[in-house]
Structures are given as C-alpha cells and as structure tokens.
Amino acid sequence: xxxxxxxxxxxTPRTGRRPGGGSTRAEILxxxxxxxxxxxxxGATMRxxxxxxxxxxxxxxxxxxxxxxxxxxxxxxxxxxxxEMPKLLADGRRNVGRRLADLFVTTWDEEGTRNPILTLIRAxxxxxxxxxxxxxxxxxxxxxxLMDRLAVDRAELRAELAVSQLVGLGMARYVLRFEPxxxxxxxxxxxxxxxTLQRYLTGKLP
Amino acid sequence: xxxxxxxxxxxTPRTGRRPGGGSTRAEILxxxxxxxxxxxxxGATMRxxxxxxxxxxxxxxxxxxxxxxxxxxxxxxxxxxxxEMPKLLADGRRNVGRRLADLFVTTWDEEGTRNPILTLIRAxxxxxxxxxxxxxxxxxxxxxxLMDRLAVDRAELRAELAVSQLVGLGMARYVLRFEPxxxxxxxxxxxxxxxTLQRYLTGKLP
Numbered sequence: 001x002x003x004x005x006x007x008x009x010x011x012t013p014r015t016g017r018r019p020g021g022g023s024t025r026a027e028i029l030x031x032x033x034x035x036x037x038x039x040x041x042x043g044a045t046m047r048x049x050x051x052x053x054x055x056x057x058x059x060x061x062x063x064x065x066x067x068x069x070x071x072x073x074x075x076x077x078x079x080x081x082x083x084e085m086p087k088l089l090a091d092g093r094r095n096v097g098r099r100l101a102d103l104f105v106t107t108w109d110e111e112g113t114r115n116p117i118l119t120l121i122r123a124x125x126x127x128x129x130x131x132x133x134x135x136x137x138x139x140x141x142x143x144x145x146l147m148d149r150l151a152v153d154r155a156e157l158r159a160e161l162a163v164s165q166l167v168g169l170g171m172a173r174y175v176l177r178f179e180p181x182x183x184x185x186x187x188x189x190x191x192x193x194x195x196t197l198q199r200y201l202t203g204k205l206p
Numbered sequence: 207x208x209x210x211x212x213x214x215x216x217x218t219p220r221t222g223r224r225p226g227g228g229s230t231r232a233e234i235l236x237x238x239x240x241x242x243x244x245x246x247x248x249g250a251t252m253r254x255x256x257x258x259x260x261x262x263x264x265x266x267x268x269x270x271x272x273x274x275x276x277x278x279x280x281x282x283x284x285x286x287x288x289x290e291m292p293k294l295l296a297d298g299r300r301n302v303g304r305r306l307a308d309l310f311v312t313t314w315d316e317e318g319t320r321n322p323i324l325t326l327i328r329a330x331x332x333x334x335x336x337x338x339x340x341x342x343x344x345x346x347x348x349x350x351x352l353m354d355r356l357a358v359d360r361a362e363l364r365a366e367l368a369v370s371q372l373v374g375l376g377m378a379r380y381v382l383r384f385e386p387x388x389x390x391x392x393x394x395x396x397x398x399x400x401x402t403l404q405r406y407l408t409g410k411l412p
C-alpha cells in the first residue's frame with residue numbers, strides 16, 4: 001500500500017538480504033521515513049522498517065545501531081536555515097513573526113503528518129531520545145541562527161516560547177485535527193499566529 | 207518503586223485475583239493513572255496495569271473493555287468547570303487570558319507529567335482514541351462553558367487557538383523540558399502567555 005511513494009528501487013525483489021552499501025542504507029532510510037510518518041516512532045518497529053526496505057533487521061542494527069540512531073539519520077530537516085533565515089529577516093525584525101508563521105503553516109499544510117518536524121513532535125511526546133533530537137534540531141537549525149540575527153534579550157526563552165506556539169499549532173491542527181482549526185484557511189491561521197510569534201521574538205519583556 | 211504513592215489498600219497482598227467489586231475497580235483505576243503518567247499510554251500495558259493493581263489482566267478487560275476504555279475511565283479532569291468558570295470570568299472578559307494561563311501553569315507546575323491533561327496530550331500524539339478523548343474533554347469541560355459565557359464570534363476557533371498555545375506550552379515546558387523554558391518562573395511564563403490567550407479569546411478578528 002505504501003509502494004506508490006517509492007522510487008525505482010522497488011523493482012528489486014523485496015525479500016532477503018541485499019548487498020551492503022550506499023543504496024541499501026538509502027533504502028532503509030526511505031523505509032524508516034515512511035513508516036515513522038505513517039505509524040509514529042513507537043509503531044514503526046525495526047522489523048517492519050527492515051521488511052519495508054527488503055533487508056534483514058540485523059542489517060538495520062548494523063548500519064544505525066539502534067532505533068534512535070535510525071530516527072536521527074532518517075529525519076531530514078524540511079528547510080535549510082542558510083536559505084530561510086535571510087527570508088525570515090527580509091524586513092529586519094518587522095514581520096519576522098508573520099514570515100515564521102508562514103514558513104511553518106505552509107510547509108505543514110503541504111506535507112501534513114509526513115513532515116519530519118511533526119514526526120519528531122509526535123515521537124517526542126513519549127520518547128526522551130526523540131525529545132532530545134527535536135530540541136537539538138530546533139536549536140541548531142532554527143533558534144540559534146534566528147536569534148543570533150535578532151539580537152534580543154532573553155533570546156533562548158523567546159525562541160522557546162515561539163516554538164511552544166508552533167508545536168501546539170502542529171499538534172492541534174495536524175495531529176489532533178481539532179475542528180474548526182484543522183480546516184481553517186492557511187491565511188487565517190497565519191493572521192492569528194503571526195502577532196504571537198512577533199511578540200515572543202521581538203516584543204517588550206513583560 | 208511506585209508503592210510509595212499508594213493508599214492503605216496496599217496492605218492487601220498484591221498477587222492473585224481479588225474479589226470483584228468497587229474496590230477492585232478503584233484499584234485498577236489507581237494503577238492505570240499511575241502507569242499512564244509514568245510510562246505513557248503505549249508504554250503502560252494492560253498486563254502491567256493489572257499487575258500493579260494485583261489482579262488478572264482478564265479482570266481489567268472485564269471491567270473496562272479495552273485500553274482506550276480504561277484510559278477514558280482513569281483520566282480525571284483536574285478541575286471542575288462549574289467551580290473554575292466563575293473564577294476565570296471574575297472580571298468579565300478582562301483578564302480571562304491571564305486567569306486561564308494561571309490555572310494551567312499553576313496546575314501543571316504542581317503536578318508535572320502526572321497531570322491528566324499532560325497524560326492525554328502525550329497519548330494523543332500517537333493514539334487517535336486518546337486524541338478524540340482529549341478533544342471531547344477540552345470541548346465539554348473547557349471551551350464550551352467558557353465560550354458560551356464570553357459570547358464572541360468564531361468562538362470555537364478562538365478556543366482551539368488558545369488550546370494550541372496551552373498544548374504547546376504543556377509539551378515544551380513539561381514534556382520536552384526545553385531549557386530555559388522549563389525552569390523559568392511560573393509568573394514569567396504567565397506574563398508571556400496571558401496576552402496571547404487574551405487576544406485569541408477576546409481580541410479583534412484578524
């Protein structure tokens with residue numbers, strides 16, 4: 001049922017062990033991304049990921065050590081901070097809240113729960129290793145490059161408050177699918193969320 | 207290890223099947239609350255809950271039908287809407303954001319991940335049945351009584367936006383434990399979050 005999203009490698013028979021090497025590793029990562037997104041971190045067993053990739057489970061352990069190692073290798077951050085930061089800050093501090101809301105809502109609306117940040121948020125709710133990975137990714141790829149450029153007091157706390165609203169929106173709109181929030185238009189959500197992010201990132205300290 | 211939090215019922219030997227009836231049911235619910243909070247919804251198996259309660263797993267199924275049924279019976283909403291709504295609205299619309307932020311942050315600071323709303327949020331990240339239960343609880347015990355009294359346009363969407371910030375704060379401060387957010391003082395968090403909730407609940411439509 002999931003083969004429709006697979007590349008040409010599906011022509012290879014999907015049983016038995018494949019020769020080691022780059023393409024096998026890539027195939028395991030593709031299977032892991034797919035099953036983590038479909039079933040969540042706990043639901044996607046190593047055995048199921050190996051079967052989806054057409055390899056022995058032992059080979060998955062050989063390449064990635066553990067399920068947490070596989071998660072870390074499989075999650076691809078959905079945007080490049082070097083590309084996005086200049087866009088977020090195109091007007092300096094002004095509109096950074098709106099641009100950040102737009103970046104997340106647009107990416108999530110397009111990718112839904114297949115988005116790797118949502119995969120990580122769902123996994124992090126129950127798995128400390130996934131929580132640590134999410135925190136490290138957010139910090140390295142989002143907060144730190146953004147807050148370095150904004151140069152405000154209490155930068156880390158501000159960034160985490162903004163992330164708390166984004167995580168909550170991700171949960172409520174895309175994972176829990178609360179209605180009418182889940183069906184509201186993208187522009188309406190951005191209009192509501194943007195001033196919150198703007199205040200957290202650049203507003204007066206309370 | 208968990209017996210320190212148990213009541214006098216622990217004097218009863220904890221092996222074998224107990225006589226059916228009210229106290230056995232109550233003991234299963236106590237065990238379920240404890241293990242759901244400690245291990246999450248997926249981590250707390252029916253078998254482990256039965257063992258903690260000192261009963262056969264079959265008896266848990268007999269009383270509650272399924273794990274989802276047990277979750278629904280075990281989760282106690284941490285406040286009574288009939289008691290809290292008049293307090294939230296003590297100044298009418300004014301300060302409802304601050305009072306709501308205070309209610310959640312104070313309850314969560316005191317109870318941490320043992321708080322049933324956080325248990326439900328964590329479970330809901332991966333379990334559709336828990337997500338439905340969380341949505342139904344929030345609607346019946348929080349949104350509907352609150353928004354009926356506020357009488358604003360787009361009441362449901364406003365309530366869900368407020369909940370999205372609260373869910374995100376719950377995740378970031380108490381589950382993911384992002385720092386410095388997790389260690390920030392309660393009053394500082396309330397000061398940051400209150401204007402967000404106030405705008406979502408009573409602010410001008412964008």
